[in-house]
Amino acid sequence: MTCFFNADNRQEREKTRMSETVLLSLEEAQSLSLTVLQHNGFSPAHAQAITRSVLAAQRDECHSHGLYRLIGCVETARNGGVDTHALPDVIDQAPGVVRIDAQRGCSLLAFETGLPMLIEKARRQGLAAMAINRCFHFSALWSEVEAISSQGLVGIAMTPTHPFVAPAGGTRPLLGTNPLAFSWPRPESPPYTFDFATSEVARGEIELRRRAGESIPTHWAMDAEGNPTSDPTKALAGAMRTFGGHKGSALSTMIELMAGPLIGDVLGHETTPANTEGTGKPLHGELVVALCPQAFLGSEADHHLRHAETLFDDILGQGARLPSQRRFEARERTMRYGMSLPKTLVDELNSLMN
C-alpha cells in the first residue's frame, strides 16, 4: 500500500530488471484486465470493479497494486478462495452504519455497492461507517478513500491482512501488515491522501530484495527465532516488524480490532491465503468511515477547507512532499503517454487466458 512512498526506488529497480516494456493505452489495459477476469469466471460486475481498481493503481504507477495484482486474484479464484459471481448484500444496519455482506466475493464490488449509502448517511449524520464482511481483499485502499474525498467528504479505510508482523516486543507473526488510508478533499488540487502499511515496509519490498539477492536492513524483520536478520529469506519465514515501534504496533492492533471484532469479522491471524488444497481462509473484513465537513460546519465548511490549504502550503514551502504527490505526477504522465508495463507481466496476464 506504500507504493507512493517507495515508488522511485521500486520503479528504478523494476526498470533495471525489466528493460523490455510494452506501452498500453488506458483502453488497452482496461480491455486486457476485463478479458483476463471474465475468462477466469468473474462476473461482468466484479470484473469491472476489479479493473477500475487495478487500472487506477497502474495509471498512478503503483505497480504493486496495478495489473500485477490480477495474477493473485485469478489464482485465488482458481483455488476457490473467492466467489466470482457473489452479489453483495446491503444491510442498513443503523442510521450511521451500512453493512455489506460481500458473500465471499471480492471487496471492490462490495465497496462500490455500499458507497452511495455510506455517502448519503455521512451527509445526513455527519459521519458514517461502512462495514464490509466476508470479502476477499487485495487492492489499494487509497482508491477507495479517494472515491469518498472526490465527493467532498473525508475518507478513512482500514483492513487486516494475513499475519506477517510481530507485535512490538514479540517475536512471532500475529498482526497483518494492516494498512490505513486517509483522504482529505482539497478545493482546487488532488486530495491529501495517504495509504500505508503499519509494518516497517511492505512485504513485497522484502520479496523484491530476496529475488534480487540483496540483504535487508536488520530493523525490518526478525527470523523464526525472533532475532534481527538481514536475510530476506529468513525474514519471510520469520516475522516483520511494525513501523515506529510500539506506536505502529498499537495502531496495527487498533486496525485488527476495528476492521475485525467491531464489525463482526475475523482477526488477521485467522486468515490464510487460498490454496490448491482448499484449506485457505482468505476472507475477512474492511472498515470504511466517511465524515462530511458540511454536516460538521454548515456554510462555514468551505472557508475551513480553504484554510486547511495553509498547512499543505507550509509543508511544501519547506521542501517536504505530500504523501501522494508522486502518484499524482505519475497520473499526469500516464494520461499523456499511456502505461508502460513490463513485457513479462503482459505475457503472464495473457497466459492466464489459456
Add this chain to the structure above:
Amino acid sequence: MTCFFNADNRQEREKTRMSETVLLSLEEAQSLSLTVLQHNGFSPAHAQAITRSVLAAQRDECHSHGLYRLIGCVETARNGGVDTHALPDVIDQAPGVVRIDAQRGCSLLAFETGLPMLIEKARRQGLAAMAINRCFHFSALWSEVEAISSQGLVGIAMTPTHPFVAPAGGTRPLLGTNPLAFSWPRPESPPYTFDFATSEVARGEIELRRRAGESIPTHWAMDAEGNPTSDPTKALAGAMRTFGGHKGSALSTMIELMAGPLIGDVLGHETTPANTEGTGKPLHGELVVALCPQAFLGSEADHHLRHAETLFDDILGQGARLPSQRRFEARERTMRYGMSLPKTLVDELNSLMN
C-alpha cells in the same frame, strides 16, 4: 502523552533527582488540586473536571500529566489564556455530531459536558463525533477515551498542540506533537488503550535530558538549521521529528486536519502558549469519536468482543506487552499505597496558593 511507554525511564530519573518524596492519599491529592485551582480562580466545575484528569494520571503514575500539570494550568490562567469560569455551550449539530464551544475554557469540563450526548448519539447512530472548539487543552487523552470504553463503546480522540515538529522531509516546526488515543472495551479486564504523541518522543523527554545535561539520539530532532543534533538545547530551538518517518508525519497531518479545519478550528501552528504580554493563542480544537459495537452488531456484539480477547492473549503469550499495562499496574499500586510525589512538586503547588 506517551508516559506509559516511557514511564519506567522517566520515573527512574525522577527518583534519582528527587529522592525526597511525600506520600499522599487520593483524597489528600484531590484536596490539594482543588484548593490550588480554586485559589487561582477556577470555578468549582472547572476545578473538579481538571482535578479528575490530573488525579487519574497521578494515580496511574503518568507524572507528566499528573499534578505537575497544575503548574502550567495555573500559569495559563494567570496569563489570561483560559477563562476559568467559562460555561461550555452544547450544540446538537447533526444526528451524529455534538459540538461543544468551550468558550475559551479548559477542554476537560467541555468534554464532560458533551460526553452523555456523544454516547447517546453513538448508541443510536452506530458512531458519533464530539467536536470541542476554542478550548485550552493540556491533559492526557487516555482518560477521555477510557471514559468512553468504560461505557462499553470504542473511543478515539485527537488534538493538535503548539508546533514543535517538522513534517517528514522538512526542517522547520509546523506540526504539533499531535497525540492520538484509542480505547477498546474488554469484557473482564481494563480496556485496551493507547495514547501516543505522533512526534518521535514527547517534548518533555528532550527537556528532561537538557536539565540532566545529557545528549539525545540524533533521530529525535534537528537544530534550527535542519541538521540532526544530539544537543537537547539546540533540538528545543529547532524542530522535533515525527515518529516512524513519513507515516507518522502523515498521521500527524491527519490529526491537524481532523481536529482543526474539519471541526472549524485552527491548525497547530496557529497556536502559541499564553504569555505575560497577553499575545499567546493557546486555544484550539479536539475531536472525539465513539463507536458502539451493539449498534454495529446487535446481539452478536458480546460474542465478538469476547473473540477480540484472543488477540490480546496472543500478544501477551509471546512476551509482548499491551500499551497501558504499566499504567494499570501502577493504578493498583497507588490504590494500595497512595501517591508518591516529589516534595519539590508539593512545595511548588503549595506556593501557587500565595
